[in-house]
Amino acid sequence: MIDLLLEPFEYAFLRNALVVCTVGGMLCGLLGVFVVLRGLSYLGHGLSHAIFGGAALSAALGISYFIGAGIWGLATGLAIGRVTRKRPIGSDAAIGVLTTAGFAFGIVLLGLSTKVGRSIEATVFGSVLGVTGADTWMVVGATVVTVAVVVGWYRPLLFTTFDPEVAEASGVPTARYDALLMLLLCGAVLTTMRVMGVTLIAAALVVPAVVARMLTDSFGRMLVLSTVIGGATGLVGMYLSYHLDVASGAAIVLLQFAVFVVVFVATGIRDAVRRRPVATAST
């Protein structure tokens, strides 16, 4: 048993991948609470697709993935907010238009340049191969910053998520907090996307938060639970990926889905028991 647990640590890239999956899972779980409660579940999906365009452009130009794709992702996120505010277009439609354009741009670059193709393939499907020490530091750094922001600005973030209009009226600058969350979300997608894959990262953002929501009615507890579920499923999913020889992102997401099903059924039974009328003895 111990051998099974320690075996991946023999390889540097797997050690790095375990850190990225665990810490990245925690990061996605934490931010996923805001994504789910703000009704932005589609944003994580869209943002990863948009960032794919930025990643392809970074590879084609030979600049840092984190800088190129990061700027691209943030610009896309802010553009979604602006288009939604300025025109009578729903945020889901704005996400659909802008992020698929970014993804299509990446596909075009992928077809035009073999140099791009080599580095982008792992980004699309997720891979633990070639996860470097720098990647682990990036995800750890993004997580530390995110936790610091969520703890430090907990109340305004809660207020702007629950009741943005009253928060604004109470003097909380909601647009700034929206932009701050978008920045953190871009950081989370950027630092975990290569292991999770463009197509699967949305689930890592949404599923832990949804599971946590079924387990608690408190915002504070939901943040903690979602972070723990994200980290635990990231770690266990990574082990499953190694031992079953399947893609890391797919293993993590399938594990999260299994947790979702178990909690969905268990909480359903719990609620049914609570609702059941108490039988009264007749004499």
Place this chain on the structure above:
Amino acid sequence: MTTDGPLASLDGITCDLGHGPVLRDVTFDIEPGTFTGIVGPSGSGKTTLLKTLLTTIRPVSGRLVRRPGLRIAYVPQVETIDWTFPVTVAEVLHMARAGRHLRPWPSEAERREVASLLERLGLDGLGGRHIRALSGGQQQRVFLARALLGRPDLLLLDEPTSGVDVRTRHDLLHLLGDLHSGGQAIVLTTHDLNGVATHLPRLVCLNTEVTAIGPPAEVLTPAVLERTYGAPLDVLIHAGLPFVVDIPLGSTDHFHAGHAHLPTNEGLPTNEGQPTGPATGATR
């Protein structure tokens, strides 16, 4: 904050949300310690007026002057609240200091203040409960408590008695009356002319434009009500308070264009500067 003059002055305020004016040339002042009700039909601009005071809606013309440093708290319509959101009563109350206390956990002083307020509002022991697991009156009081924790100079409430039963309305109106007695300036909107509006010291009748301002006894008249609601309504006087009654379609047997007095009201007190008790069972 300076203490002279009105808390807020609206001068010729016109608001347009993209489909024509919602408010047109609205002018009135809100003085410290006053209790004002805004009445009018659906779509008359009541909520827009509150949001203009909050500065979340900007007028296209006119001038809003708020006292420098004015603290305004807003209690939204319960229908606009997401009751599925995972948030406990205590977490709602901690939002009140979102701009000042950034750390997640409350200080000892804040904990004491919250406990004291919960007790005062009859909510003690409910801090850990989810907001959906409360009665309608308790839900309304939680959001009132959040507003009060911000120690506002001016308290705005949007339809605070919407969808609540008579007893809850009665309790809430008395609670607001107590706050007003303590010097709290309050502005609320209401559709409830007989249960709420007639008990307030001052009304602003609104139908995009202000149709009348003054005490209920002066503004709840058939003429003003027709201008405000666009429908003929009669007014009965009971216990010194005006009560509005519908005129059934096609009816010719109604009180004609003026106040009609019920015979049993003589000598009963009227509201002068303070909200009176609601009209539970006052009319038959």
